[in-house]
Amino acid sequence: MDDEIRRKILALLDQHRIMTVATLRPDGWPQATTVGYANEGLILYFLCGQDSQKAKNLARDDRLSLTIDHDTADLMTITGLSMAARAHAVVDRTEAEKILRMLPLKYPEVKPLPMKMPSPDEVRLFRVTPSVISVLDYSKGFGHTDLVIC
Template structure:
């Protein structure tokens, strides 16, 4: 992967905290939901309820599509990422605890004051590791609808 494009992907991952994840429901229809995420390099982590529809969808089929972007008042400054990826349950306790430790650090207020709730333990949520297979880097500054496609 080209160093400049990799740096752009990492920059966009660091600038954002939420993503939209599309999974496949049992009836074949896609289900898109918004989740918070953390990343370590190009690997992303998100969590959800143990028996959520999203978790159940991923237990049947670990393929996901996701987007990471933000609203902007100017058309020609739109940037973002979309990915085709695999989302697999994290079974390693140390990896799960690390993902949970990193999650509140994405929110500046948690640096100044305690969270208004107790972070769940790895036994109370399902944590998914997202491994990108294909990343599309959207950057309108390079032209309307410009994307750089990266195979991982």
């Protein structure tokens, strides 16, 4: 991956805080859900309920697709990214606690948070590792994407 694309990916990840994740349900249909996330470089983290459909889907099949983008009034300024990735449950307590400290940092304007952060025992945390990243940038032409194999 060249430095320019890496910087673009990291900028998109750092400037946003929600993503849509798609997992596979037992009946084969994809399930898309919006979740908050934090990232360390290209590794993303999110949490969900322990018994949520997402957690059950990922326990059965760790493949995940995701998108990160935003709305814009100017068609030719659309940017965003999508990923094909693997999501693994975080079982190490130290890593889980670190992730739970990272997530509120995406909301610096909200002090204090309107909710108590859950403990690692109350939620399922996932580490998302990209396999393929598609970077969308219409400023380079309608529908322009750069494909990165990780």
